[in-house]
Amino acid sequence: MKAFLCKEFGPVESHTVEEIEDPVAGPGQIVVDIKATGISFPDVLIVQGLYQFKPPFPFSPGSEISGVVSSVGEGVTLHKEGDRVMGSIGSGGLREKGVYLEQQLMPLPDSMDFNTAAGFPLNYGTTYHAFKQRGELKEGQSVLVLGAGGGLGITAIHIAKAMGAKVIAAASSQEKIDLCKKEGADEGIIYERDMDRDLQKKFSDEIKELTGGGVDMIYDLVGGDYAEPALRAIARHGKYLVIGFTAGIPKMPLNLTLLKECQIVGVFWGQFAAVDHAENAQNFKELFELHAQGKIKPFVTETYSLEDSAKAIKTLEDRKVLGKVVVNME
Numbered sequence: 526m527k528a529f530l531c532k533e534f535g536p537v538e539s540h541t542v543e544e545i546e547d548p549v550a551g552p553g554q555i556v557v558d559i560k561a562t563g564i565s566f567p568d569v570l571i572v573q574g575l576y577q578f579k580p581p582f583p584f585s586p587g588s589e590i591s592g593v594v595s596s597v598g599e600g601v602t603l604h605k606e607g608d609r610v611m612g613s614i615g616s617g618g619l620r621e622k623g624v625y626l627e628q629q630l631m632p633l634p635d636s637m638d639f640n641t642a643a644g645f646p647l648n649y650g651t652t653y654h655a656f657k658q659r660g661e662l663k664e665g666q667s668v669l670v671l672g673a674g675g676g677l678g679i680t681a682i683h684i685a686k687a688m689g690a691k692v693i694a695a696a697s698s699q700e701k702i703d704l705c706k707k708e709g710a711d712e713g714i715i716y717e718r719d720m721d722r723d724l725q726k727k728f729s730d731e732i733k734e735l736t737g738g739g740v741d742m743i744y745d746l747v748g749g750d751y752a753e754p755a756l757r758a759i760a761r762h763g764k765y766l767v768i769g770f771t772a773g774i775p776k777m778p779l780n781l782t783l784l785k786e787c788q789i790v791g792v793f794w795g796q797f798a799a800v801d802h803a804e805n806a807q808n809f810k811e812l813f814e815l816h817a818q819g820k821i822k823p824f825v826t827e828t829y830s831l832e833d834s835a836k837a838i839k840t841l842e843d844r845k846v847l848g849k850v851v852v853n854m855e
């Protein structure tokens with residue numbers, strides 16, 4: 526079988542597709558014929574040794590997959606040969622066949638195709654957990670999404686709208702804002718790719734203007750120079766959800782939390798899913814219901830072949846991604 530392999534850390538384009546042995550399912554494991562693999566920002570970092578987790582070499586990046594069970598190991602009870610499955614698997618998705626623990630996979634609803642499913646678990650799982658358990662978002666509240674035009678950002682628009690919020694999308698181009706509005710955002714703010722003090726002040730003022738003085742919740746997957754001006758525009762008792770740092774890890778003046786009596790709230794879906802199984806399973810039950818009812822409409826914007834995996838990951842590294850990128854194995 527073919528696999529996109531990282532044999533040592535290096536630039537995204539230094540990794541290639543190679544022929545390797547088919548995997549065999551050990552006890553409690555399942556081999557999946559992978560149909561599609563979702564590409565996420567951690568893939569940019571993991572192949573360069575810049576991510577918090579460093580799998581042993583050689584490994585394939587790709588943290589979410591969909592496919593069909595081709596064999597099961599001893600003691601497996603949750604899935605059987607021929608089942609359609611999807612899963613968030615940490616890494617190891619950019620290959621034709623993968624071997625995973627049975628708990629890492631869940632049944633793929635009939636209403637969802639393989640491409641859509643490959644981009645679903647990580648992004649929707651994270652965003653739903655963020656708004657439901659961490660933010661406790663209420664109907665009628667305002668939500669600012671930073672980096673709203675990427676994979677996770679679009680899911681934040683979908684979920685916040687499904688929960689009855691007013692959504693302000695912030696992104697670095699008109700093209701991205703157009704996509705966000707098409708996907709349900711009520712308002713859009715274009716920010717610059719590089720922010721100085723004046724541009725940060727302008728960004729804060731625009732947020733305040735669109736929310737009548739301050740935004741109730743901030744969904745921040747970007748960090749960097751965008752975080753502080755966003756926090757300066759939060760409403761009294763607002764919540765700032767810390768999701769990711771594509772623009773770097775910011776340092777925040779803590780006096781801002783005192784002045785607004787607001788909360789800065791961390792979100793780590795991978796840990797939640799690993800520790801709070803039952804709550805995570807309930808979240809996915811609700812997400813699949815929202816999908817079946819047409820209240821969230823996940824979609825894939827770009828599809829690449831396995832051979833073009835590096836190109837797929839580069840679109841995220843180059844900040845060019847619009848929505849969700851998937852590698853399709855067929």
Ligand SMILES: NC(=O)c1ccc[n+]([C@@H]2O[C@H](COP(=O)([O-])OP(=O)(O)OC[C@H]3O[C@@H](n4cnc5c(N)ncnc54)[C@H](OP(=O)(O)O)[C@@H]3O)[C@@H](O)[C@H]2O)c1
Pocket residue numbers: 564565566567647648651672673674675676677678695696697698701746747767768769770771772792793794795841842843844846848
């Ligand atoms: N907390 C959790 O549990 C959790 C779970 C999943 C992912 N994450 C994190 O969420 C973040 C977003 O992931 P994603 O898959 O949605 O990424 P993505 O599709 O690449 O989107 C990221 C967005 O970040 C913005 N950005 C700002 N500065 C950037 C830079 N220097 N390079 C690249 N993009 C930049 C871009 O929008 P603009 O150009 O419009 O600014 C881009 O659309 C990542 O940091 C990831 O690790 C966290």
